[in-house]
Amino acid sequence: MNHPTVFASSDPHLDEHVCLDFLQGFLSTVERERVLRHIEQCPACEDLLRERAAERERFRATLRPVLRPNGKLVLERLGSARRDHPLSILWRRIRTSCTGSRRWPLLAPAAIAAVFLALLLRPDAPTPRIEPLPPYHFELQSRDPLVAGPDRNLQNGLAAYDRGDYATAIALLQEPELGNEGALVKVLREIFLGSALALQGEHAAAARVLEKVPYQFVPEEWGQEAHWTFYAALARSGQIARADSLLTVFAEKPGVLGERAREVMHR
Amino acid sequence: MDLQIKLPARDSSRAPDSTAVHPQWPVRLREWAREFQVTRAQAVRGHLWQTLHAAMLLYLRIHGTRLGRLDREDLEDVAAEKALDLLRKIEAGQVDFTHPTPGEITSYISRAARNALIDSQRARARLVDRPQAGESERSVVDPPNLRVERREFIEALRDCFAALQPRTQRIWFLRVIYRMQSRDIALHPDVGLTVNHVDVIAKRAREAIRRCMRASRFESRDMPTGTFAALWRAFHDGSAPRQERVR
Numbered sequence: 001m002n003h004p005t006v007f008a009s010s011d012p013h014l015d016e017h018v019c020l021d022f023l024q025g026f027l028s029t030v031e032r033e034r035v036l037r038h039i040e041q042c043p044a045c046e047d048l049l050r051e052r053a054a055e056r057e058r059f060r061a062t063l064r065p066v067l068r069p070n071g072k073l074v075l076e077r078l079g080s081a082r083r084d085h086p087l088s089i090l091w092r093r094i095r096t097s098c099t100g101s102r103r104w105p106l107l108a109p110a111a112i113a114a115v116f117l118a119l120l121l122r123p124d125a126p127t128p129r130i131e132p133l134p135p136y137h138f139e140l141q142s143r144d145p146l147v148a149g150p151d152r153n154l155q156n157g158l159a160a161y162d163r164g165d166y167a168t169a170i171a172l173l174q175e176p177e178l179g180n181e182g183a184l185v186k187v188l189r190e191i192f193l194g195s196a197l198a199l200q201g202e203h204a205a206a207a208r209v210l211e212k213v214p215y216q217f218v219p220e221e222w223g224q225e226a227h228w229t230f231y232a233a234l235a236r237s238g239q240i241a242r243a244d245s246l247l248t249v250f251a252e253k254p255g256v257l258g259e260r261a262r263e264v265m266h267r
Numbered sequence: 268m269d270l271q272i273k274l275p276a277r278d279s280s281r282a283p284d285s286t287a288v289h290p291q292w293p294v295r296l297r298e299w300a301r302e303f304q305v306t307r308a309q310a311v312r313g314h315l316w317q318t319l320h321a322a323m324l325l326y327l328r329i330h331g332t333r334l335g336r337l338d339r340e341d342l343e344d345v346a347a348e349k350a351l352d353l354l355r356k357i358e359a360g361q362v363d364f365t366h367p368t369p370g371e372i373t374s375y376i377s378r379a380a381r382n383a384l385i386d387s388q389r390a391r392a393r394l395v396d397r398p399q400a401g402e403s404e405r406s407v408v409d410p411p412n413l414r415v416e417r418r419e420f421i422e423a424l425r426d427c428f429a430a431l432q433p434r435t436q437r438i439w440f441l442r443v444i445y446r447m448q449s450r451d452i453a454l455h456p457d458v459g460l461t462v463n464h465v466d467v468i469a470k471r472a473r474e475a476i477r478r479c480m481r482a483s484r485f486e487s488r489d490m491p492t493g494t495f496a497a498l499w500r501a502f503h504d505g506s507a508p509r510q511e512r513v514r
């Protein structure tokens with residue numbers, strides 16, 4: 001019986017099995033072409049396949065099983081797959097060197113001292129700083145024709161942000177009072193909301209808000225800081241590849257953003 | 268020791284679906300397990316590992332949507348750990364993948380992933396939000412002028428990409444399309460360069476693509492749907508499609 005191996009008739013989209021078969025090279029030329037033709041039309045499936053392909057290449061680069069001379073199969077982690085903190089590696093080495101030997105009583109105080117010393121002397125973690133945005137004076141700017149009208153939630157949210165009350169600012173900025181807010185108001189709300197979320201430590205949520213912002217339309221005074229906040233939110237929420245990519249773009253720019261990026265890259 | 272994979276209980280209430288998708292990977296897994304049993308070749312071990320790892324990730328994701336998802340790092344850790352465990356068992360002859368049907372192999376891996384997920388969640392008690400239903404449901408319905416613009420952009424990008432040296436193409440593809448970090452690209456088995464060298468090549472590639480796109484009157488922008496397929500063909504098949512495929 002000739003079973004379909006790419007698409008079931010009930011669901012025209014790619015599933016995880018098809019992605020796996022495609023990426024491992026298990027599909028015939030005709031089947032592979034069907035997948036490619038489908039993803040040309042379907043952004044969701046294109047995203048899925050691209051994500052799985054990227055993941056596969058990352059694992060190819062960073063994870064490999066290695067057969068030790070003693071016949072034991074172990075996993076070698078390289079690059080970004082190596083996530084152990086240096087202190088935990090130090091501790092494991094000390095523990096391994098001590099276990100099963102009579103040196104333990106002597107080495108224990110030394111190990112503890114080494115851990116404390118390492119804690120004291122450890123360099124700052126490479127986490128980009130997040131600064132508040134410059135204050136936005138709504139009344140002065142509201143003559144802008146793109147602004148639909150005064151939105152009390154936005155005004156109060158910005159005031160709360162100015163006071164440093166980020167929790168209140170988040171609550172207010174998430175709820176636009178007016179249904180038909182203008183383009184500029186929307187951008188304004190998003191950058192302050194994203195910034196407030198980032199300052200509250202909700203980095204993943206901040207990144208989700210700030211990735212929608214069209215930074216080319218934001219006045220430089222707020223745009224550069226908001227864009228940097230986006231990068232910092234990505235980096236702090238573990239989206240390292242995206243953050244790294246953004247940093248590379250920043251580094252080529254003039255101004256504060258470029259200087260900061262180059263400084264981080266230099267470090 | 269029980270070396271056989273137990274068959275999963277059949278659900279008699281569901282009629283067999285003649286249109287169901289039959290994945291190829293369990294068939295290949297069985298072939299490699301057979302080959303490995305005879306040759307013990309490192310290359311075959313590599314194939315087995317990659318497929319086991321990808322299959323384990325696949326089922327961790329599938330079960331994760333029902334049982335609650337792990338965050339990305341935990342998911343990757345569990346997949347790597349369990350795939351290695353399975354590879355060790357295959358090598359030691361504790362699990363036999365040379366005889367079962369593809370369906371039995373998928374059931375076994377599915378069950379292993381499910382158990383691993385439950386164990387991991389119990390141990391770590393760290394769950395993340397489930398995705399919103401229908402979040403990714405969108406499709407391309409461009410007006411005709413945008414369709415033409417999209418097609419022209421993709422064709423220009425594909426031609427610019429094809430003009431790069433093969434090594435530069437590979438690095439640009441990994442960096443820009445897969446968004447990989449330089450240190451991972453440097454370690455990639457198809458690259459094998461220093462991180463600094465990767466950075467230099469990636470920067471030059473970006474500039475070359477930007478210049479080439481400007482020459483075709485296109486500025487940098489988000490890549491439209493269809494770009495990945497076009498570049499995939501150019502990169503993996505080394506050939507560009509002769510006729511229009513992006514509509």
